[in-house]
Amino acid sequence: xxxxxxxxxxxxxxxxxYNPEWSEGAVKCPIxxxxxxxxxxxxxxxxxxxxxxGHREKKPREQLGxxxxxxxxxxLEVLENRLTLWDEAEECAVFESGLAAITTALLEFLSPGDLxxxxxxxxxxxxxxxxxxxxxxGIHSISxxxxxxxxxxxxxxxxxxxxxxxxxxxxxxxxxxxxxxFDLDMCARIAKRYSTKERKVCTAVDNTYMxxxxxxxxxxxADLVLYSATKYxxxxxxxxxxACLGSAQNIKRIRTLRTFLGNMAGPWTGWLLMRSLETLKxxxxxxxxxxxxxxxxxxxxxxxxxxYYLGLIKEKDPQYRIYxxxxxxxxxxxxxxxxxxxxxAFKFLNNLQLIKLAVSLGSTESLAEHPATMTHVxxxxxxxKAMSITGKLIRLSVGVENYEDLILDIEEALKKC
Ligand SMILES: *Cc1c(COP(=O)(O)O)cnc(C)c1O
Numbered sequence: 001x002x003x004x005x006x007x008x009x010x011x012x013x014x015x016x017x018y019n020p021e022w023s024e025g026a027v028k029c030p031i032x033x034x035x036x037x038x039x040x041x042x043x044x045x046x047x048x049x050x051x052x053x054g055h056r057e058k059k060p061r062e063q064l065g066x067x068x069x070x071x072x073x074x075x076l077e078v079l080e081n082r083l084t085l086w087d088e089a090e091e092c093a094v095f096e097s098g099l100a101a102i103t104t105a106l107l108e109f110l111s112p113g114d115l116x117x118x119x120x121x122x123x124x125x126x127x128x129x130x131x132x133x134x135x136x137x138g139i140h141s142i143s144x145x146x147x148x149x150x151x152x153x154x155x156x157x158x159x160x161x162x163x164x165x166x167x168x169x170x171x172x173x174x175x176x177x178x179x180x181x182f183d184l185d186m187c188a189r190i191a192k193r194y195s196t197k198e199r200k201v202c203t204a205v206d207n208t209y210m211x212x213x214x215x216x217x218x219x220x221x222a223d224l225v226l227y228s229a230t231k232y233x234x235x236x237x238x239x240x241x242x243a244c245l246g247s248a249q250n251i252k253r254i255r256t257l258r259t260f261l262g263n264m265a266g267p268w269t270g271w272l273l274m275r276s277l278e279t280l281k282x283x284x285x286x287x288x289x290x291x292x293x294x295x296x297x298x299x300x301x302x303x304x305x306x307x308y309y310l311g312l313i314k315e316k317d318p319q320y321r322i323y324x325x326x327x328x329x330x331x332x333x334x335x336x337x338x339x340x341x342x343x344x345a346f347k348f349l350n351n352l353q354l355i356k357l358a359v360s361l362g363s364t365e366s367l368a369e370h371p372a373t374m375t376h377v378x379x380x381x382x383x384x385k386a387m388s389i390t391g392k393l394i395r396l397s398v399g400v401e402n403y404e405d406l407i408l409d410i411e412e413a414l415k416k417c
Contacts, residue, residue, distance in 0.1 A: 009085040010281040017081035022074075031271045032074045037066035054256070071259050075270030082277055083233075083243055086212035087225055091251035093244050093258055094270065098208060098228025099125045100263040101242030105224055106130070106168070108257045109202040112138035114167035115160060117153075117190075119182050120145045121387055122172045123206065123228075124378055130170075139167075145386070146180035146319070153190060166194045171222075172206040173215075173326075177335045177371040177395040178388050179308045181322040188221025202250075208232075208362070213284050214329040223250055229273055231362030235283050239272045241265050283364065283400060287332035290406060291398035295334045297407045303344075303414050305337040305392065332398045333361060335371075342391030344417045345370055349394065351413040354405055361397035366406055368396050 018029045039045035048065040050056050052072075058064070066072055080092040095101040106129065110116055116130065120143040130141050142160050144153045157163050169191050173182040184205060191201040204224040205217035208231050217225045227233060229241035242265075244254050258264050265273075295309040311330030313320045323330075338345045348368075349357050355366040359375050369375060376389050384390070398406065 009082075012085055013082055013277045013280065016085065017078040029075065029078050029271070029274060032069075032267050034073075034267075035069050037068070039065070052259075054252075069267065070262055070264060073264075073267050073270065075267040075274070076265060079270045079274050079277075080243075082274065083212070084245060086280075087207075087216055087218055087245050089218055089225065089245035089251075090248040091246065093251050093255045094229070094265045094273070095242040095244070095258065096263055096265045096269065097240045098123075098226070098230055098242035099129070100261075101226050101228075101244045102126050102206065103129050103133075104254060104257050104261060104263060105204055105226060105244055106134060106139075106170070107261075108253050109204070109224075110134065110139050110167045113165055114139050115162040115165045116141040116168050116170060117157060117166060118143050118170040119172050119175065120383070121175055121376070121379060121389075122170070123176060123208075124375055126170075126172070126206070128378070140165075146175065146182060150183075150186050150190070153186075154193075157190070157194065163194060166201050167199075168202045168204060170204050170206075171217075172209075174209050174310065174331070174333070175387075176209060177308075177333075177376065177393065179310055179331075179333060179335060180387075181310075181319045181326070183322045184217055184220035184222060184326060191221075191223075209333060210327065210329075210331055213281060214288075214331055215327055218246065220326060223247070224254075230360065232284055232287075233276060233280065233362075234273060235276050235280065235363055237360060237363040237365065239269055239276075241269050241273055284329075284332070286400045287362075287398050288329045290400070290403040291332040291334050291396075292330065293403040294396065294398055294406055294410065295330075297410065298334065298336050301414060303339050303417055305339050308335040308388075309333075333395070334398060335393060335395045337388075337390070337392040338394060338414075338417060340392065340417065342370075342372070345392055345394055347417045348413045351416040352409055353412070354401060354409040355396070361395075363397065364400045366397060366399035366401060368394060371395050 023030050048067050051058055051064050076094050080094055083092045169187050171182050171187050188203050191203045195201045203222045205222045206226045207217055208228040224246045227243040229243050292311055298304045299307045313323050338348055355368050358367045359369045371389050371393055372391055
């Protein structure tokens with residue numbers, strides 16, 4: 001296995017962690033559609049439970065056996081092993097949705113009375129959970145945005161009056177939908193500053209927009225990486241799923257809470273994601289190169305006021321430094337302002353033919369949406385304004401179609417504006 005570890009993830013997505021001898025020689029890992037697993041002996045069942053419930057440590061080379069599909073299932077285990085390769089994480093836990101992964105991580109690493117510091121904006125569902133659910137458990141939150149310097153952020157923490165209770169720094173970068181960037185090394189530095197021997201401040205990063213190919217938060221000091229696997233990892237708009245990655249110690253905690261919340265993914269979801277992972281790299285690379293062509297076209301169009309895209313950040317912009325050290329690609333998300341506001345933006349959206357008018361992102365088909373009235377409608381109007389989410393903003397998730405056809409579709413829709 002050590003030889004295989006050295007190979008690139010894209011070479012291992014078809015085979016890693018699965019042995020055809022387990023399943024009649026089947027080249028693909030089958031769907032293990034079963035709720036429970038037969039023990040060879042009562043002694044074996046006892047040993048599995050001791051480990052699963054943490055009553056004793058694993059002996060060297062001892063494996064946790066299969067018990068019950070809420071705890072573990074071959075489709076999830078093989079998938080989790082494969083997912084660790086991209087981020088070079090020790091362990092991974094897969095969930096039935098991205099929000100299930102995010103909320104489980106927040107619940108596990110925060111306690112009543114704690115303070116959560118998060119970037120703004122964050123995904124709508126995450127925002128709702130922080131403001132309306134965590135508050136019920138006495139967990140407070142404060143936020144910072146991409147215009148805040150490290151000094152400003154330290155001041156925000158100091159002025160909160162709760163700096164001794166800082167439990168987690170939660171980061172979403174690039175921010176949705178404007179692609180604003182946050183410096184992960186800086187976030188890890190702040191977490192370290194407020195950590196004590198007894199209390200470590202956890203840094204968690206939602207890497208859905210870039211991952212797992214184009215940004216690797218663990219390498220920049222993050223403790224947990226979170227994904228909506230519904231997006232690039234699934235990549236075909238046909239499954240909802242999520243993942244959390246990190247050290248063996250941290251993922252053990254996440255997995256234990258997952259067992260008791262019961263929000264693990266089922267075998268079907270595991271199987272679909274394994275199939276998706278085989279084409280992850282070619283899909284994402286094609287999407288990124290298409291996005292580059294689309295962004296270039298938009299940036300020259302007279303009816304387009306501004307394009308928000310990582311590949312167009314100017315060298316003198318402070319964001320450029322973060323982009324260069326943290327991102328391996330400009331990605332495949334392009335937002336832009338149409339001249340003339342909501343009315344013109346809607347005209348554009350209603351006249352697209354190849355690109356579909358829908359939320360979500362990262363899939364093979366290109367999607368367009370209107371953040372101000374759709375994904376970000378719940379954000380307070382003044383916050384929306386501060387983040388440049390106005391009536392004229394359109395968000396595009398670029399797919400794997402021929403880029404000339406995408407540009408033709410955009411060109412025709414812009415003509416109607
Ligand atoms: C979609 C999304 C989520 C939520 O994931 P689900 O799979 O829909 O639960 C979280 N964060 C980001 C950035 C997303 O785009």
